[in-house]
Amino acid sequence: MKIIVCIKQVPDTTEVRLDPKTGTLIREGVPSIMNPDDKAGLEAALRLKDEYGAHVSVITMGPYQAKAVLREAFAMGADAAYLVTDRAFAASDTWATSSILAGAISKLEYDLIITGRQAIDGDTAQVGPEIAEHLGIPNVSYAEELHLEGDEIVVKRQFEDYSHLVRAKLPALITAMGELNTPRYMTPGGIFDAFRAKEIVEWNRVDVPVDDGDIGYRGSPTRVVKSFPKTVKVPGMKIEEGVEESAEFILDKLKEKYLL
């Protein structure tokens, strides 16, 4: 069985802080990590490897520094790793990114593709389903449990207050949620192998079958025109009134802020 896991290197947005003086994001010193939903997807693939001997490939689109997450994947137990990298791919929105990844994936054999539900920097949750659309395979999103049954995958698919038990024929694409599992640690031996025994395959523009019109800035239907930080917290107002007035004041503020 062949599994492809799409992973992404992201800044650890839980560590990002606003500069209180300038109101801008402090990006230096923010560690880069493997996107948590993707790591859960990788762990799911590795469990299928443990149980069924599946072959696990990981693929990422990014700059050279993204090799770090591919190595991490090797250190956790992945068998093969692909870095899809080229200047031409930069500034791609989800359409372009999914087109590029689908093009790259189409060069490989697969029974199952796993992506994370969403990345903690982009937060769109779009790339996984769009890859499935490009490849013409079913996608089951928000997987909170999954197991294999012959040539079908059975997935517990999460909605807000209920779940579906879905059965899909392979090949299929699953998007994994962080809750799917607790990913294993790398092993020290795995880390040494990742640097000394395993090779990352690098694919540039010429290696990926995708139209020029579908990549990069020109190939992106959406574009960002502005980005700005959320407003910084400053101490608000303080009042010292009677009980009635205080309760009224709070109520009014809650209504004003649509918090009621």
Added chain:
Amino acid sequence: MTIEDYQGIFTFAQQVRGELTPVSLELIGKARDLAQISDTEVGVILAGNNVAHLVKDLIAYGADRVILIEDAVLDEYRTEPYTQAVTAVIEAYKPEIMLFGATAIGRDLAPRVAGRLHTGLTADCTSLEIDPENNQFRMTRPAFGGNLMATIICPDHYPAMATVRPGVMVKELRDDSRKGEIVRFDYQFEENQNYFEVEEVIKKITQKIDIQDAKVLVAGGRGVGGEAGFELLQGLADALGGEIASSRAAVDAGWQPKERQVGQTGKTVRPSLYFACGISGAIQHLAGMEESDYIVAIDKNPDAPIFNVADLGIVGDLHRIVPLLTERILAERAG
């Protein structure tokens, strides 16, 4: 095909087993705002099985036109049949803008539709505008884990699609006298390789409370005084649909379990609304909640450090203010 050929602000009316999801109405409200600037109409796509009874609600909340697709294959949500249905309607009507709720359904359906139509999709928008000068549709959304806001446009592809965060847009007031067109859309579904089976619908059993999931937290500290005081806070939490949280002092005193502790040695929370009642605001506590969107602090001591991070600070007796506030909120909700 040029932009002039695309007309209309369309929304997807999400329903689950015949019940409209609240965001569907919020979308129509927003679509009406946009339609006014664009001088066009609001179309609502309603897909499902035996859902015709929802049409009147959609019109009462502002739909100029409801395009209804009913078929047994649309009974429970599945990606492919719904994608086929929505794509077909969009191709037939060519709206300039198409909105979905950013729900578990919307965030699965919208990318598949956008992929099929080769158009742009912006996720989880908290604000949508049309610039009246150049008719540019601007979608603003949080990124970077919520630390950054980005404004996005989709200039050359149609429709411009967006999923919209529930609870942000405002629905119109219901007006049953409103008139709208109802169109029954006929579509031949094609069972292709993208189909899968839904074997079972599993309702969620109530899970363990995790204060980190709560959107509203009412937290109490030493100033609450005891379990009786926490009961007052519980009343407020219930009225707001939130959860109780606690400072370390109250946990150590045995008034609350450790799972509800917020702070350096407890949990870090980021709710939309955080009430800090009788909490002095030691650094260890602030570390766990200062990222909350809106903080209301109630404490007797005007110099309590909690007031340095509160958006609204009330100096007063929580034992009297909280129950009165609870009463007022319940009255507001009922009215």
Added chain:
Amino acid sequence: MDFSLKNEYEMARTLFRDFAQKEVAPLAVEIDENHRFPTETLKKMQQNGFMGIPFSKEWGGQGCDYLTYVLAVEEISKVCGTTGVILSAHTSLGAGAINELGTPEQKEKFLRSLVDGRKLGAFALTEPDAGTDAAGQQTKAVLDGDEWVINGNKIFITNAGEADIYVVFAMTDKSAGTRGISAFIVEKGTPGFEFGVNEKKMGIRGSATRELIFRDCRIPKENLLGREGKGFGVAMGTLDGGRIGIAAQALGIAEGALEKTIEYVKERKQFGRPISAFQNTQFTLAEMKTEIEAARYLVYLAASKFDKGEKFGTEAAMAKLKASRVASWVTDQAVQLHGGYGYIQDYEIERMMRDAKITEIYEGTSEVMLMVISGALLK
């Protein structure tokens, strides 16, 4: 010469730090308070390959090197000195001795299960009357047919009672002095092999420290480790490696104390300012940092010489001497900078001070380190 640790070492450090924060740190206060051996942490370390880091894959180890193992001890000791020594005593001493001197059969039988995560190891040299004077071994081993019969007591043995496999030293020929000492492998559960009570200690309280009691304990003659009469050399050689592990533990404890102190002094306000604004605090922190960095490179140097197959005994002694003294001094300063809070259990810094002290004592006291280093200088 490139002093930075890149690539696999950087990633390994991240792994150990991550594990330490998630799995080890949350238990540190409790296991210290209850003198409780962290069985659950040991299991997790075993499952993740941490107990076999520098050992060859041929024997089920991870195939990394001593430097990688040092990083593991360092990162873990930053948050918990106890867990650091459990790892160190097992790796450098218990498994280390068998790795150096075991026959292929012994490695298959004993080393494999130690390094592939199934069993815990220990090393038993110290006796009531033989500490620094390790040569004064009273425990006796007598060959009787196909078996060695061991009689005697060992004290202050780390991992005792929890470990499955013990490298035990005993006198096989009293008349030959240090050349009459031999090394043996003894398994827990062997009749005649019992444990004393778990000592209550000043620090590293979660670590098991017990007496080993041998009364006519019979082991197969195949369990002789190395050659008869060569045991003292085994002990000294193994301890050389162990010193690097303890130096790493001390380094970690010192670093953990400094990290906590820096956090604290930025938040603690007195006289209207954080105490980090006062020059006394700043200068003390600078001294702490400098001492730690000096110790660090001695530790990494010793490990690196070990990995290159070069003689490393003097470097190991210097590393342990320096790192242990730095740990004691840094933690003492750290408590002082914390003021009253430094004395309170929940703030953890007092535990680090208690944990630090033993690093100046076990696996060769600082005085022994001075003997080793001067011995090398004056050869």
